[in-house]
Amino acid sequence: MPLGPCIAVTMDVPPFHLSGTVYGTLLNHRTALQALGDAVNQLPYQAPPQAPVLYLKPRNTLASDGEPIAVPPGVAELEIGASLGLVIGRPSSHLSEGQAMDHLAGYVIVNDVTVPHSSYYRPSIPFKARDGFCPLGPRVVSRAAIANPDALTLRVYVDGELKQAATTSQLLRPVAKLLTDVTEFMTLSPGDILAVGVAYPAPRVRAGQRARVEIDGLGSLENPFVDRLS
Amino acid sequence: MRLARVACAGAIHAAQPQLLADGRAGVRLTDGRTLAEEEVVWLPPLEAGTIIALGLNYAKRAKELAFNTPEEPLVFLKGPGTLLGHRGVTRRPAGVKFMHYECELAVVIGRSARAVHRSDAMAHVAGYCIANDYAIRDYLENWYRPNLRVKNRDGATVLGPWLVDAADVPDPGNLGLRTYVNGKLTQEGNTRDLISDVPALLEYLSSFMTLTPGDVILTGTPEGAVNVEVGDEVICEIDGLGRLQNTIVGDALFGR
Numbered sequence: 455m456p457l458g459p460c461i462a463v464t465m466d467v468p469p470f471h472l473s474g475t476v477y478g479t480l481l482n483h484r485t486a487l488q489a490l491g492d493a494v495n496q497l498p499y500q501a502p503p504q505a506p507v508l509y510l511k512p513r514n515t516l517a518s519d520g521e522p523i524a525v526p527p528g529v530a531e532l533e534i535g536a537s538l539g540l541v542i543g544r545p546s547s548h549l550s551e552g553q554a555m556d557h558l559a560g561y562v563i564v565n566d567v568t569v570p571h572s573s574y575y576r577p578s579i580p581f582k583a584r585d586g587f588c589p590l591g592p593r594v595v596s597r598a599a600i601a602n603p604d605a606l607t608l609r610v611y612v613d614g615e616l617k618q619a620a621t622t623s624q625l626l627r628p629v630a631k632l633l634t635d636v637t638e639f640m641t642l643s644p645g646d647i648l649a650v651g652v653a654y655p656a657p658r659v660r661a662g663q664r665a666r667v668e669i670d671g672l673g674s675l676e677n678p679f680v681d682r683l684s
Numbered sequence: 685m686r687l688a689r690v691a692c693a694g695a696i697h698a699a700q701p702q703l704l705a706d707g708r709a710g711v712r713l714t715d716g717r718t719l720a721e722e723e724v725v726w727l728p729p730l731e732a733g734t735i736i737a738l739g740l741n742y743a744k745r746a747k748e749l750a751f752n753t754p755e756e757p758l759v760f761l762k763g764p765g766t767l768l769g770h771r772g773v774t775r776r777p778a779g780v781k782f783m784h785y786e787c788e789l790a791v792v793i794g795r796s797a798r799a800v801h802r803s804d805a806m807a808h809v810a811g812y813c814i815a816n817d818y819a820i821r822d823y824l825e826n827w828y829r830p831n832l833r834v835k836n837r838d839g840a841t842v843l844g845p846w847l848v849d850a851a852d853v854p855d856p857g858n859l860g861l862r863t864y865v866n867g868k869l870t871q872e873g874n875t876r877d878l879i880s881d882v883p884a885l886l887e888y889l890s891s892f893m894t895l896t897p898g899d900v901i902l903t904g905t906p907e908g909a910v911n912v913e914v915g916d917e918v919i920c921e922i923d924g925l926g927r928l929q930n931t932i933v934g935d936a937l938f939g940r
Binding site: 473475477480481498499500501503504505506507508509510512513514515526547548574575576577578579580583584585639640641642643646 | 733734736756758759760761762763764765766798823825826827828829830831832833836837838892893894895896940
């Protein structure tokens with residue numbers, strides 16, 4: 455089933471059926487929260503986040519491996535938000551930490567492409583919800599194939615050059631805890647994806663460059679960035 | 685035309701309004717069956733795509749919350765699990781102090797929209813529904829405010845009862861909105877007071893994202909959102925779109 459305007463995106467990747475609903479988690483990587491320093495206690499935030507801070511990557515943002523992504527007019531660079539994506543396998547509501555992992559079908563690489571911005575006070579829709587801003591792939595890897603999702607290395611390459619190496623061992627809410635705290639207030643459904651969080655600083659790309667995100671055991675997701683889509 | 689989606693006797697059906705022989709409100713299923721309103725289970729009237737919501741889009745509401753009118757529309761997104769049909773129940777967690785309804789005009793996209801000008805925008809609208817977009821203010825934090833814990837709770841975005849064809853709503857910019865809690869009028873407004881009206885919202889949103897048929901835009905709520913308690917019956921009403929009913933329930937029903 456093609457979703458949204460990115461015709462190339464087919465969300466059915468047998469044996470997994472993806473719903474097309476993708477959530478991201480803000481400031482769940484220790485480096486991202488640390489980068490804010492004492493600003494978390496100042497206006498407008500006044501306190502560090504308590505509950506998970508989530509956002510959606512809507513269907514117009516979905517893109518597949520290899521698909522070109524347009525850099526919007528007037529924007530010099532985009533951030534490459536490399537994240538582990540959790541693929542939900544069973545309806546998940548009010549999970550305990552002990553139950554959480556059994557509800558996963560598997561994992562996928564998510565590139566949460568973002569227009570750089572400095573304030574997290576208001577939702578960042580014009581910065582995060584542009585067409586093609588959420589490449590996923592190259593495939594869903596089953597849960598059984600990954601021994602420990604809380605100890606995976608992510609690498610971002612721009613034009614082949616390593617720009618970031620990060621690890622999921624620095625998540626403030628590790629995978630099971632994140633699933634527990636999110637499903638306390640909202641149900642996740644089979645095929646939904648929850649991206650666990652992006653490390654700081656996110657590498658940047660300009661039009662004409664290619665970004666590749668690799669995660670141990672999940673393969674690599676590569677997309678060219680272009681001025682405009684032909 | 686008004687179309688609902690209802691579950692009845694083991695299947696999901698399209699349904700239209702039908703006055704019953706005894707004068708009660710009812711529905712007629714596509715297959716010809718006629719039933720009373722309470723004999724079917726009402727689902728959201730469409731399988732929504734992207735759900736886009738507006739905050740602070742009525743000036744008096746912004747003032748009520750002690751905010752200045754935003755320079756740019758305040759937009760947030762919601763997931764599909766938050767939608768609920770007419771006559772459903774919404775959970776109020778024990779211990780919260782301030783949970784309120786929000787009666788809103790919901791706009792349903794009918795034709796893909798990318799960089800449309802406001803003067804052409806209305807051709808992209810399929811129709812309208814009523815939305816009641818609950819919020820629990822206890823959970824507000826200043827990170828991506830309003831965060832999903834406040835605005836994306838299971839069954840806390842009521843949509844319906846009908847999808848009303850755009851052709852049957854000649855002026856979406858002049859519709860009265862009212863909310864009744866246990867029969868008492870608690871919220872009253874008119875879409876003519878929207879800061880960003882429907883054409884302006886379509887122009888703004890489509891300037892950075894492609895809107896696709898089935899996407900839904902909740903246009904914001906006027907002032908007068910008050911606390912609701914377990915057992916309250918909340919009815920949101922919009923001129924020409926009907927009445928959307930919901931009941932607040934407690935944790936026990938959900939085994940919590």
